[in-house]
Amino acid sequence: xxxxxxxxxxxxxxxxxxxxxxxxxxxxxxxxxxxxxxxxxxxxxxxxxxxxxxxxxxxxxxxxxxxxxxxxxxxxxxxxxxxxxxxxxxxxxxxxxxxxxxxxxxxxxxxxxxxxxxxxxxxxxxxxxxxxxxxxxxxxxxxxxxxxxxxxxxxxxxxxxxxxxxxxxxxxxxxxxxxxxxxxxxxxxxxxxxxxxxxxxxxxxxxxxxxxxxxxxxxxxxxxxxxxxxxxxxxxxxxxxxxxxxxxxxxxxxxxxxxxxxxxxxxxxxxxxxxxxxxxxxxxxxxxxxxxxxxxxxxxxxxxxxxxxxxxxxxxxxxxxxxxxxxxxxxxxxxxxxxxxxxxxxxxxxxxxxxxxxxxxxxxxxxxxxxxxxxxxxxxxxxxxxxxxxxxxxxxxxxxxxxxxxxxxxxxxxxxxxxxxxxxxxxxxxxxxxxxxxxxx
Amino acid sequence: xxxxxxxxxxxxxxxxxxxxxxxxxxxxxxxxxxxxxxxxxxxxxxxxxxxxxxxxxxxxxxxxxxxxxxxxxxxxxxxxxxxxxxxxxxxxxxxxxxxxxxxxxxxxxxxxxxxxxxxxxxxxxxxxxxxxxxxxxxxxxxxxxxxxxxxxxxxxxxxxxxxxxxxxxxxxxxxxxxxxxxxxxxxxxxxxxxxxxxxxxxxxxxxxxxxxxxxxxxxxxxxxxxxxxxxxxxxxxxxxxxxxxxxxxxxxxxxxxxxxxxxxxxxxxxxxxxxxxxxxxxxxxxxxxxxxxxxxxxxxxxxxxxxxxxxxxxxxxxxxxxxxxxxxxxxxxxxxxxxxxxxxxxxxxxxxxxxxxxxxxxxxxxxxxxxxxxxxxxxxxxxxxxxxxxxxxxxxxxxxxxxxxxxxxxxxxxxxxxxxxxxxxxxxxxxxxxxxxxxxxxxxxxxxxxxxxxxxxxxxxxxxxxxxxxxxxxxxxxxxxxxxxxxxxxxxxxxxxxxxxxxxxxxxxxxxxxxxxxxxxxxxxxxxxx
Numbered sequence: 001x002x003x004x005x006x007x008x009x010x011x012x013x014x015x016x017x018x019x020x021x022x023x024x025x026x027x028x029x030x031x032x033x034x035x036x037x038x039x040x041x042x043x044x045x046x047x048x049x050x051x052x053x054x055x056x057x058x059x060x061x062x063x064x065x066x067x068x069x070x071x072x073x074x075x076x077x078x079x080x081x082x083x084x085x086x087x088x089x090x091x092x093x094x095x096x097x098x099x100x101x102x103x104x105x106x107x108x109x110x111x112x113x114x115x116x117x118x119x120x121x122x123x124x125x126x127x128x129x130x131x132x133x134x135x136x137x138x139x140x141x142x143x144x145x146x147x148x149x150x151x152x153x154x155x156x157x158x159x160x161x162x163x164x165x166x167x168x169x170x171x172x173x174x175x176x177x178x179x180x181x182x183x184x185x186x187x188x189x190x191x192x193x194x195x196x197x198x199x200x201x202x203x204x205x206x207x208x209x210x211x212x213x214x215x216x217x218x219x220x221x222x223x224x225x226x227x228x229x230x231x232x233x234x235x236x237x238x239x240x241x242x243x244x245x246x247x248x249x250x251x252x253x254x255x256x257x258x259x260x261x262x263x264x265x266x267x268x269x270x271x272x273x274x275x276x277x278x279x280x281x282x283x284x285x286x287x288x289x290x291x292x293x294x295x296x297x298x299x300x301x302x303x304x305x306x307x308x309x310x311x312x313x314x315x316x317x318x319x320x321x322x323x324x325x326x327x328x329x330x331x332x333x334x335x336x337x338x339x340x341x342x343x344x345x346x347x348x349x350x351x352x353x354x355x356x357x358x359x360x361x362x363x364x365x366x367x368x369x370x371x372x373x374x375x376x377x378x379x380x381x382x383x384x385x386x387x388x389x390x391x392x393x394x395x396x397x398x399x400x401x402x403x404x405x406x407x408x409x410x411x412x413x414x415x416x417x418x419x420x421x422x423x424x425x426x427x428x429x430x431x432x433x434x435x436x437x438x439x440x441x
Numbered sequence: 442x443x444x445x446x447x448x449x450x451x452x453x454x455x456x457x458x459x460x461x462x463x464x465x466x467x468x469x470x471x472x473x474x475x476x477x478x479x480x481x482x483x484x485x486x487x488x489x490x491x492x493x494x495x496x497x498x499x500x501x502x503x504x505x506x507x508x509x510x511x512x513x514x515x516x517x518x519x520x521x522x523x524x525x526x527x528x529x530x531x532x533x534x535x536x537x538x539x540x541x542x543x544x545x546x547x548x549x550x551x552x553x554x555x556x557x558x559x560x561x562x563x564x565x566x567x568x569x570x571x572x573x574x575x576x577x578x579x580x581x582x583x584x585x586x587x588x589x590x591x592x593x594x595x596x597x598x599x600x601x602x603x604x605x606x607x608x609x610x611x612x613x614x615x616x617x618x619x620x621x622x623x624x625x626x627x628x629x630x631x632x633x634x635x636x637x638x639x640x641x642x643x644x645x646x647x648x649x650x651x652x653x654x655x656x657x658x659x660x661x662x663x664x665x666x667x668x669x670x671x672x673x674x675x676x677x678x679x680x681x682x683x684x685x686x687x688x689x690x691x692x693x694x695x696x697x698x699x700x701x702x703x704x705x706x707x708x709x710x711x712x713x714x715x716x717x718x719x720x721x722x723x724x725x726x727x728x729x730x731x732x733x734x735x736x737x738x739x740x741x742x743x744x745x746x747x748x749x750x751x752x753x754x755x756x757x758x759x760x761x762x763x764x765x766x767x768x769x770x771x772x773x774x775x776x777x778x779x780x781x782x783x784x785x786x787x788x789x790x791x792x793x794x795x796x797x798x799x800x801x802x803x804x805x806x807x808x809x810x811x812x813x814x815x816x817x818x819x820x821x822x823x824x825x826x827x828x829x830x831x832x833x834x835x836x837x838x839x840x841x842x843x844x845x846x847x848x849x850x851x852x853x854x855x856x857x858x859x860x861x862x863x864x865x866x867x868x869x870x871x872x873x874x875x876x877x878x879x880x881x882x883x884x885x886x887x888x889x890x891x892x893x894x895x896x897x898x899x900x901x902x903x904x905x906x907x908x909x910x911x912x913x914x915x916x917x918x919x920x921x922x923x924x925x926x927x928x929x930x931x932x933x934x935x936x937x938x939x940x941x942x943x944x945x946x947x948x949x950x951x952x953x954x955x956x957x958x959x960x961x962x963x964x965x966x967x968x969x970x971x
Contacts, residue, residue, distance in 0.1 A: 032517045039518040039654060081674035086649070110650060112643050113590040123590060171673070202674045289679060292520050296510045316507075319682055321525075321665030328527060328685035331719040354868045374770040377720060384721070388527065389664065402947055405871030425687075426718075 026253055027303030030243060031295060037240055038292045041087040042094075044284055047239040048232070049091065055223050059198075060092045062221070066196050067096070067103055067162050072188040074197040074218050076170065079225025081202045082285030088225075089166060089198060105131050105156060107165045111172025117179045118142040121149060124165075128152050150187055157193035170199035174209040181210070185217040227282030233274070236284070237265055240291060241305070253303065260304045270307055273314050280318075290317060322412050325388045326420025331428060332373060332381045334421065335360060338431050340391065340410050341417055350394060350407040353382055369430055379404070482546035482568070482603075482621065489542040497538065499697065500690025501531050504683055508539055511679060512657065515545070515619060521648045521658040525665055526683025529725045532661045533626055535683075540622060546603075551626035558640055562592040565623065569599035589643050593650060604655045622657040623647075629664035638671055645669065646676055685722045688714060694724065695731070704748045709738050712758050716769060730768060737764050814888075815920045816956050820964060821884040822930050822946035823953040826872035828969040830879065836967055837886040874933040874943040877921075884917065887962070 037043045048054045059075070066073040077085040097104055107127045114120040125145040129136035132152075140148070156163050165184065167173055173181055188195045197218075199206065210218060228236065241261055243254045264270050277290055293313035298305055329337070339359040343351045357375060364372045383403070385391045394407045412420075421427050421435060495502055511522060524532045540547045548568040555561040563582040567574070572583035586592050603621055625644060631637050643650070648658055658678070662668075666680050686694065692710055699706040713734060717727055738761050749757065811819070828836065924930045925944075933945045948956075957964035 028514050032514055035513055035517045035519075036654070039520055081676060112639065112646065112650070113588075113593055119588065119590050126594075285676070289520060289677070293511070293679060296513060316680070316682075319680070321667055324682060324684065325527075325665070328722065330722050332721070350869065352869060352871075355865075358868065371719060373720065377770060380726075381721065384723075387663070389668070402871070404949075405869070407869070 025300075025303070026249055027298070027300050030249060030253075030257065030303060031298055031300075033243070033247075034241065034295045035292065038288050038295060041084060041285065041288070042090050044236060044240060044288060045084040045087040046091055047236050048228075055225060056088050056091060058223060059088060060095065063092060063096060063162075063164065063196055064099075066194070067100060070160055070162075070194050072193065072195050073221075074185070074188075074199070075221040075223060076199045076201065076207055076218075077223045077225065078201055078204050078206060080227070080283055082281075082283035083225040083227065084284050085200045085225050086166075086168060089200065093164065103161055105161055105163045107163065109165065109167050109173075111167065111169025115172045115175060117177075118145075120173075120180045121145040124149050146183065150191065153187050153193040153195060154191045157191060157195075160194065162194040162196060164196045164198065167197065167199045170201035171203045171206045171209055173199075174206070178211055178214055181214050182217075185214060189217060227278070228284060233278065233287065234265070236287070237291075238262075240288075241265075241295075257304055260306075264305060264307050264310070267307060270310060273310055277314060277317075290314060293317065322390065322416055323420055323423065325390055326412070326417070327424050329385075329388075329390075329420070329424065330381065331371060331426060331431075332378065333385055334424065334427055334431055335363075335371060336378065336381055336385060337390065337410070337412075337417055338421075338434055339363065340408070341414060341435065344410060345414075350409075352407050353379065353404040356382075356408075363434065367430060367434075369428070371428070482548060482571075483544060484541045486541070488544040489538065491542065494538055494542045497697075498531060498535055499693035500686050501535055501683070504531075504681060505535060505539060507681055508536065509543070511681070512539070512543070515543075518620070518654040519657040521645070521660065521678040523660045523662060523666055523678040523680045524683060525662045525680060527685050527723070528663055529723050530683040530685055532683050536624060536659060536661065545620060545622060547622040547624055549624045549626065552630045553627040556630075557634065558589070558636075559587045562586040562589075562595075566592075566595055566599055569596070569603060589639070597651065597653070600651075600653055600656060604653075620655050620657050622659055624659045624661065626661045628660050628662040629668060632664075632668065641669060642671060642673070642675075645678065649676065686724070688718050691718065691722070691724070691727065695727075700735075702746050702748075705739070705742075706735070708749055708754045708757070709735055712738075712761065713765065716765065720769065734761070734764065734768055737761060811956070812916075812920070813960060814916045815924060816960050817888050817962075818880075818884055818917060818920050818924060819929055819946075819948065819956055820953060820962060821880055821887060822875075822924070822944065823948055824887075824964075824967055825875040825880050825883055826946040828967075829873070830875070832969055833879070833883065837883065872945050872947065874945045876941050876943050878941075880921075880944065881917065887967075890962075 045056070049056050051057070055077070059077075062073060062075060077089070079085055093104070093106060105128070107124055109120055109123060114123050121142050122140070122145055125140065125148050126136045128134070128149065153163060184195075184197060187193060188197070203209075204224075207215065207218070207220065207222065242258050243249060245251065245254055247254070277286065280286075290310070290313055293316060294305065294309040297309040297312060299309075326334075326337075336356060339356050340351070343355060343359055348355070357378060360378065361372075363369070382391075386393075386408075390410070390412055391408050392411050394409050410417075418435060421432055489497075495505060498505060508522070508524070512519060524536060526532055537549070548565055550561060550564045550568070552561060555564050563584070563586055566572075566586060567583050570583040572578075574580045574582065584595050586595055600621070604619070628641075628644065631641055631644070634640060644660070648656075660678060666677060669675060692707075692714060695710055695714075696703065696707060710731075713731060714727075717730060721727065738757060741757070741760060921930065925932065929948055930944050930946055933943050954964060
């Protein structure tokens with residue numbers, strides 16, 4: 001799509017004054033409040049707390065029942081990235097901690113960081129020490145750590161304290177021998193312990209990755225996180241963007257803001273923008289990103305959101321990087337790309353820089369253009385194209401030492417190239433003609 | 442900005458060093474040995490005003506304002522940002538200047554200088570702990586950190602110290618410490634590291650893992666965001682695109698760094714910018730090309746401060762024209778030492794042909810010195826790579842003279858097609874490889890040809906070459922390894938049957954012709970032509 005100029009406030013000076021915090025007007029406070037809401041995922045998912053069928057309620061019921069009945073439990077939360085799995089877990093834990101202040105102890109592990117077993121044990125031991133105000137020694141061996149963890153599990157079990165272990169990026173824990181998982185789940189079965197293991201993963205088949213002996217110890221409870229439906233999205237938007245009436249903002253401003261907002265939300269064009277956004281990625285975090293951008297573009301003079309904010313936020317979110325690169329390419333680089341395209345249309349299976357130069361010289365002999373440059377200049381332009389990843393080597397580890405003999409290929413399609421040529425403002429007409437020309441000499 | 446020696450002086454990127462703005466002099470922060478407030482992570486100068494900021498970056502106004510809006514007012518959290526765009530489009534300098542302008546603390550690391558995860562982690566932690574490597578602590582980092590899990594824990598400690606928020610608990614922002622920004626530059630280089638997918642995943646999910654609202658993350662990358670999509674789903678940061686400059690932007694930028702006489706420079710730019718713009722749009726390359734051209738442009742002017750009028754502009758342009766086309770074709774040439782000295786002495790004595798017809802002044806002599814035997818060896822290598830082995834007998838007869846191949850003028854279509862195909866193959870496959878014996882055989886043949894001329898050169902070079910080939914041979918193997926080190930000849934794979942290593946010549950035809958010309962060797966007679 002064409003690059004449109006961004007709409008920015010008429011006076012940059014006042015913008016910078018506000019951002020430097022020289023004067024916080026009502027508009028700025030409102031914007032700060034909205035940004036704070038949009039940057040914390042738990043706020044967004046708290047909107048769904050009340051409905052009984054939501055994952056929040058199910059998870060809460062599961063954990064509170066296992067606390068009440070003093071039993072062990074395990075559950076997997078699965079869903080695409082950004083659907084709020086960890087957010088829901090945090091919400092549930094927050095509420096349960098408020099309800100049962102001393103009965104819960106939480107350990108958080110992440111598959112990106114702690115997939116190595118020794119590392120994970122050390123981290124569990126460290127977190128347990130922090131929670132129970134014990135001294136953690138960095139020099140402890142992994143045997144010591146695992147012994148400590150088992151002891152703590154037993155002690156907490158005896159004291160009727162539930163340990164909740166959250167395993168983020170659960171699929172990464174299933175690489176290797178899965179010793180950590182086995183020891184945790186085994187401990188839960190053999191010791192007198194009260195533990196809940198919550199696995200969170202974006203792979204929907206995460207439970208298939210478990211070994212047989214672990215899967216048998218794992219309860220097959222799964223909670224699926226799906227993208228919200230249209231009504232849920234609408235409810236979410238209202239919840240996120242409406243200013244609260246009982247806050248420190250003047251009530252006239254609040255009513256005006258909310259009224260404007262309701263108009264926007266019911267506008268047909270806004271619904272189009274929203275639909276095209278959610279068609280690509282329907283997760284909540286994608287929506288939050290768009291809203292964050294739109295709120296940042298809020299007009300500070302009036303302090304009100306407008307449809308333009310959402311539209312320009314949407315345009316900035318979805319750029320096409322290859323077309324952008326083509327729009328920025330210099331004329332020599334475009335020549336090289338068109339030569340490569342011609343070679344590919346002539347069905348030359350593999351070609352390298354020298355064959356491209358031959359084609360380039362042939363074009364100049366035929367059409368006598370003014371853009372005839374020497375080999376080293378073209379080679380540099382060729383290297384620029386390689387950097388921008390518009391072209392690439394066909395095999396990355398060839399034996400050919402120099403760049404001129406390495407076979408290359410185009411990484412953009414003919415159609416993208418054509419689009420780039422038409423949108424490049426300084427593209428000479430001859431290039432387009434060469435591109436469209438069916439018969440080649 | 443605080444601590445490390447290199448980074449607060451804002452790593453002079455090429456664009457920022459070419460725009461030598463006076464307000465950007467590297468602020469030397471005071472060395473603090475006691476742990477202090479985040480104020481030490483700021484620029485220690487006066488903050489810039491918005492006008493200075495916008496005028497320092499002509500053509501980047503829209504990006505500056507967008508980033509300002511995304512960063513937002515103080516104490517307002519931020520989703521991670523990704524600044525992406527081409528090379529030397531001003532990404533790093535813009536974000537550093539913006540943070541200077543809004544006067545907020547930040548930590549800057551570049552994945553170009555921190556080329557492994559451990560160095561990256563320790564650099565971030567050193568800056569946060571306001572630790573400087575100096576002799577007193579044995580140039581050690583504040584904390585030793587190799588693994589990602591240690592990094593996260595230490596990072597939490599450091600950030601809690603800096604922002605004053607209680608560790609591990611979700612902090613409410615009202616009335617709490619200010620934001621601190623972590624900038625990761627050159628993120629695209631991580632893709633070539635070991636275990637790059639883990640590190641990239643960690644870096645881009647830092648926001649979720651840390652869960653500290655006071656931290657703002659900013660990534661700067663030369664590659665587009667789709668280079669970071671991973672197999673396991675990725676979290677996309679909010680992107681800001683930096684397009685390349687247009688002609689007018691480039692004009693304004695070069696006027697910023699113009700020497701004293703602005704009118705003269707602007708008339709120079711109006712001549713020079715458009716042709717070069719067709720070749721490249723990158724500021725660093727244009728800057729290196731324009732400087733010598735401007736010297737040439739100002740040569741005839743006695744008084745450099747005068748304002749040129751139309752007729753003078755035209756005359757200067759006409760005078761510059763041949764140099765312009767020459768320079769266009771050498772845009773990326775890195776001038777070597779001897780040409781610098783020649784220019785300094787004011788003598789442009791170029792031996793060899795200067796083809797003034799096409800307006801180009803290319804030098805047909807070598808820029809560097811090689812010994813005679815090395816030159817012969819180079820030519821032999823070039824011939825060995827270029828000609829198929831079966832031709833050797835025909836080209837080099839026993840007397841060493843070139844036996845002009847009996848031209849079989851059978852211009853039948855089949856043979857022409859075959860020759861075309863061989864030409865195509867040459868273009869594709871590149872130089873062929875040859876064993877050492879063949880190289881030495883060719884070398885012996887052609888040095889015996891050049892015996893006569895060699896004796897005259899011998900007196901010039903002061904080398905004592907015994908007549909006959911024996912004297913040259915002892916040098917040859919040494920010269921071979923020198924040429925290999927200089928990458929004129931490279932080793933290619935060895936044939937499993939023969940067992941000896943094979944070599945390949947990497948010089949191109951122009952270079953070989955230059956070398957041959959310098960020793961008066963008739964190279965073209967020996968080259969296989971289709």
